[in-house]
Amino acid sequence: MTPAENEVADLCAELIRVDSSNYGDDSGPGERAAAEVVMARLAEVGIEPAYIESAPGRGNVVTRVEGSDPSLPALLVHGHLDVVPANAADWSVDPFAGEVRDGYIWGRGAVDMKDMDAMMLAVLRQMTREGRRPRRDIVFAWVADEEAGGVYGAKHLTAHHPDLFEGVTESISEVGGYSLEVDPSLRLYLIETAQKGLAWMRLTADGTAGHGSMLNSDNAVTEIAQAVARIGGHDWPITLTPTVRQFLTEVADAFGIPFDEQDPAPVLDKIGPLVRFVGATLSHTANPTQLDAGYKSNVIPGQATAVVDGRFLPGHEEEFFKTIDSLLGPKVRREFVHHDIALETTFDGALVESMIAALKAEDPTARAVPYCMSGGTDNKTFFADLGVRGFGFVPLRLPGDMDFASMFHGVDERVPVDALQFGVRVLDRLLLNY
Template identity: 65%
Template sequence: MSGLVGEDEVVELCRDLIRIDSTNAGDNAGPGERAAAEYVAEKLSEVGVESRILESDARRASVVARIEGTDPGRDALLLHGHLDVVPFNAEDWTHHPMSGEIADGCVWGRGAVDMKDMDAMILAVVRRRLREGRRPPRDVVLAFTADEEAGGRYGAQWLAQEHAEVFEGCTEAIGEVGGFSVSIGQDKRLYLIEAAEKGIAWMRLTARGRAGHGSMLNAENAVTELAEAMARLGRYEWPVRLTPTVRAFLEETSAALEIEFDPERPEATVAKLGPLARMIGAVLRNTSNPTMLESGYKANVIPQTATGHVDGRFLPGYEEEFFATVDELLGPNVTREFVYHDIAVETGFDGPLVRAMAEALEAEDPGARAVPYTLSGGTDLKAFSRLGIRGFGFAPLKLPADLDFSGMFHGVDERVPVDSLRFGVRVLDRFLDYS
């Protein structure tokens, strides 16, 4: 490993990206990703990488580029990261979310972990390698996408549908929400690599009844119908379903913790994961969380309709069971429609790419143990999987044991340790050589 340019540069790249406003509230009315895309394209151009900025709509921009490998006979590898971030309320933060400030050994700001950190790591590794004349063994396609935070309609989905040619030859990919460490004891760390994602079902529920005066009897109250249906969904105890990835994670984690894994009581293992239990606990089963309610226009008027929204997530292989249960819980007087619906994905935790990730981690952290896990949310991988690309979440970060990393995603005071960014650059550099 020669030089430290990439390690030093990654911090400034991350800070620069955080300072570019690319907030995405999901209404296509924000600043878009154009400024961030131009920044990325410029940084690639400086080391001789020709890129394309592709706009799906005004300001909704993604960047794609291809770096030729030394072995043209091999399939290509996709490295992807999104440029948009979720909105924020600056008054709630210790440091302004667009400052990119360095404090307490961390880079602070919206996108510090979701996912301008990975964007910066990819840029830093690519720039370092090309400055040193080190091309990857196989072609590497870079995709910095728009709109991931709203499902990718203006980003990865659009690219996969309208510009599939830029991914020609890609069979494997790495992206966000994986490769981060969870400390198990003094000298042992699990690195969670995403090998599966739950499917998404954001649903709008509608109840219809009979309008009338609020002072009179009314057995056809739409608000009552909707509230009861939402309560049934929100309180329903979904059964545990141990998918292959979830089971593998629990078995590996139990072994690392030196406890016996009991498939009848998986929560016992999850409970030992501290704050991470919120995210891991959500992949033991399907989930259905009510999130919004709307009805009426005056306190003494019973409205004819009432609407609500539910965030539903289903495990790979359990979509049919999920919707059959939802419809049963809704009852005959409440209908549903999709606000957003996307697939669940899962791949085996084996093969040369998995070995490359594990070996790159172990080379930089002898206490590393790579384990597969299922993400409770979703990423751009869903869109790329439709092109036949097998993907993993691998944005490697060695984290302090006391950092609530899962709480950083979409949270207040989002931040990433400086040392973790530098670690990620070293691991990704090795990974490209091993892959």
């Protein structure tokens, strides 16, 4: 077993034991303590990274490894150090204990995404100790605040320290590279090449305030309720983007079933719990999440608001908002709480070929397929601000019966130790050979 394989589980557990919960309101502990773990482990092998605090306690760590061929563009490998909060009462284990049990490392961040943070550390430490150089420059970045939009992390770095990413044209990060077992002779590895766009929208209706006992034809609560009902009940049509169409075609072929674009349900049935990741990428979605109006039971308020979580498909943003606006009604206006782009790149090129080769070298049954995720990652920031083409690639060979999708932000989050060891072998091959 290589040094990276030997230590990756311990590194992952060490990072999990640092509570870096991000509540989205600046009330959490921040990422500094986790960043200090990263810096200490890099210092042990003689690496002195850049440490950047975007605000007190909001720590980012960046270092560059020089490649042997300066003519090649650089690659960015990035992971976030923050995690979503965890309610310990709901868990079977302490979510911040980094406990190893039954071949798994348990804890908040085990898959989102301190597993990749640890894999990056383990591979970089091994490369440095052995004096091996990659072909191209590789920028390693452990960043803050991804779980709340990246204002203190990726967005701060691209705005204030773009020089750290000079020459970078491509990146790899979270939510991709994991396996879906078809049978003992074939595993699909899902590489994320697309992400839906995000539109958190606040809806506001103004009306005429008055006494609750009187007639009122200009009721703000009625207007907002009707708009929310129209949006929440809208049946968005299936729209297959190139990535989703290719993914469904590949899955159908792997399982030996036909693929009908008008009825993709039989194909989705084959991917089991991973439908949580993929099912929402066949159409736009718009889910009402908050309502607020009034202050007394017998007073009709003059204003009512709601919040809708909208997610739009790559290449179809204009169509999405045209539909939303038609559903609002004339008395309801919208504004953004948060708005982010959709992404889609093609499943080709030297980096894709290198990812496929690294997977197959460690798992001869591997077959890589592109997919679109319904959420978003820091790849959006690096693309929007620096033009970096991003992929989701955290290579993990998973047990066939593992409900991997439920681990993200879920109770009893955990990752197999042998999946981490597989991951560092693949990552090592990729970074040295690409």
